[in-house]
Amino acid sequence: MKGLATLVTAAALLGRAVAAPPEPPTRVIEKRANPTVTAPAGKIIGVERVGTEAFNGIPFALPPTGSLRLKPPVRLNTSLSNFDATGIAPACPQFFADSDDKGLLSMVLDNITGLPFFQKALKVSEDCLTVNVIRPKGTKAGDKLPVLFWIYGGGFELGWSSMYDGGPIVTSAASLGKPFVFVAVNYRVGGFGFMPGKEILADGSANLGLLDQRMGLEWVADNIEAFGGDPTKVTIWGESAGAISVWNQMALYDGNNKYKGKPLFRGAIMNSGSLVPTNPVDSPKAQGIYDAVVKKAGCSSAKDTLNCLRQLSYSKFLDAANSVPHVLSYNSVALSYLPRPDGKTLTKSPELLAKEGKYAAVPMIIGDQEDEGTLFALFQPNLTSTSRLVDYFKNIYFHDAPKSKIEGLVDQYSSWVWDGSPFGSGLLYDIYPGFKRLAAILGDIVFTLTRRTFLEYATAANPNVPAWSYIASYYRGTPILGTFHASDILQVFYGVLPNYASRSIHSFYANFVYNLDPNNASGGTSSKSKVSESWPRWTAKDRKLINFFWDKSEFIKDDFREGAGKYISSNIQYLRV
Incomplete structure (x- = not known):
């Protein structure tokens, strides 16, 4: 900034020497001090x-x-x-x-x-x-x-x-x-x-x-x-x-x-x-x-x-x-x-x-992307049959589990591509035989259905402590990956796409940080974080989720892939990595 002031002064002097029009008032630009904190x-x-x-x-x-x-x-x-x-x-x-x-x-x-x-x-x-x-x-x-x-x-x-x-x-x-x-x-x-x-x-x-x-x-x-x-x-x-x-x-x-x-x-x-x-x-x-x-x-x-x-x-x-x-x-x-x-x-x-x-x-907010497993199923193109899939989980994941328990897990997931992940993609994107089935299983055992098991345990142990849960579908239709694991970083963290999902999630989170309730917009400097819909608590009785899309949200019951969810919950002691 000091160099800029010198340059302005020199130009003014040069203008005087050539009989230029009267110089404007000199503008002094001050450099602001860096913010400084004295902490313990x-x-x-x-x-x-x-x-x-x-x-x-x-x-x-x-x-x-x-x-x-x-x-x-x-x-x-x-x-x-x-x-x-x-x-x-x-x-x-x-x-x-x-x-x-x-x-x-x-x-x-x-x-x-x-x-x-x-x-x-x-x-x-x-x-x-x-x-x-x-x-x-x-x-x-x-x-x-x-x-x-x-x-x-x-x-x-x-x-x-x-x-x-x-x-x-x-x-x-x-x-x-x-x-x-x-x-x-x-x-x-x-x-x-x-x-x-x-x-x-x-x-x-x-x-x-x-x-x-x-x-x-x-x-x-x-x-x-x-x-x-x-x-x-x-x-x-x-x-x-x-x-x-x-x-x-x-x-x-x-x-x-x-x-x-x-x-x-x-x-x-x-x-x-x-x-x-x-x-x-x-x-x-x-x-x-x-x-x-x-x-x-x-x-x-x-x-x-x-x-x-x-x-x-x-x-x-x-x-x-x-x-x-x-x-x-x-x-x-x-x-x-x-x-x-x-x-x-x-x-x-x-x-x-x-x-x-x-x-x-x-109090907590917990949720998942719709297609958590797609990103992690890109590297196993040889898992083209049920027997290979069972051996994969037995040899690499769940060493201590009886093979029958792993077979029971895999049997919860249809080999029909219509049912796999990315969900809702029909006959598309099975990039190798069994990709969508593996993606569905990986997403559920690590993220989506273990979330449900966790909520079941948490609400049983502490029924008076509130929890809110969600599933995100705002990238549905993305080839191969769908609404993939970590795709919420751009949507939630950075808000790169200023759509309904990012705006509503930012409001819910801001309310939660202030009031431990995503629906309570009180406090702060204003109530701009007031949301248009109320996000219901997840309870053992209702099990309600908010489902975020890029342009809207819906409320659904947390019972998708119910058979797999119950199997994982009742056999979770065998599913330790």
Whole structure:
């Protein structure tokens, strides 16, 4: 700005020299100071954007490197001094592709994402335990706005806070008269955050990614008031693995979500994910992942294999951790890395914690895309018969299940393409024989029908705690994929398509963040978030869903694929990955 003022002055002097018309009054352009917050964590300098102020990459833990690699996060207790939060937060190490997979897709992804420019663009670093804070412009300490705490998805194998810019949804909420503060947490993924094995269990180092998220919530409790937020009004929100993480935060420590005697959150939103039944962190399948990583790392002969992994160079450990099957592979959602019971943070398989009511029971919104499974059924073109499908689930997913139970599951799904996913597509898009059948099963056992089972358990354990549920069909007709998994990111998070669905969902969510009820538009600066229809609660008796389309919504009963739903619910103990 100083250079621009100099240029204006020089032009004026030149004009005088050539007897130009009288010069206009000199206009002084002042540079605004960056927004600065003095919080218990220290002095933090952010950046002003259109309608918002952002504070990115604020550390809440020591770098989990060296001896702290594969260890629970250690709180950062030193005060930050003029911390520059104007840039992009570093991404934690990512698992984009199986480094040992010789398939074309994996090889291409592994080569591209391993390039130095790609790593630099993401600012990938083990020193990545940070939060981003975005608030409406002009917010100040003491405003006590509600807080929306975002947990990204990515199959527990990839994802980072900066890939989801909370600015658009903060701006949208403010325009609806419901301003809030948005916080996104970075947590460790892949082998860095969810390494399994008996060695990990004995070391007390299981489910590190969940512990990172929890420490991020504790940072909010300690610091968010200085940013204008209210630590007593936090809603946790996530998509896919982020939604599963939301449930896990509810179930962590058998439902103890208190910090310094106060709850860390009071509401929950889960988009495409809830409980995932899992075997323990030292189960045979989980141990196989650890052993494969150790072998790839050259640590098999070490006296202490876990210590050997900690001493590896970053690149060598990354290569070893990424040598097991990836989510975008033949194994699909039979994930190598995911939260598993460890007897302490997650004391039991998640479906048992839900059934026994061992979780923080808070009001919640939970729902799914209509065609959750299509994206994950693209990589199995050989599953062209019922017997192959049964063997696939037996060998890769449910090792402990009797074969008869898997046959019973598969029998719930017709091989007739008319019935498969993408639903409502008739005879179209069965890209290989059995694709639509597999897509339907994968979508239901991981997302859609386990959501129903979760709601059945939750409303039985805590019938007075409200829940609202939905199914999204706004991309119905999209070839092959339909309304696919994660397609709500553009629709809900960014509101790229300003249609009925995005507008109504933004209003429902803003109301929920303020009042723990998507229908209550009170509070804030106005009632612009008032919705045209009332979203009924999901109850065991009525089981009502709202079905979102791009131009309208409908209310339906949550009884589609009822036979499969009942089978999954009654046999869920056999469906642990």
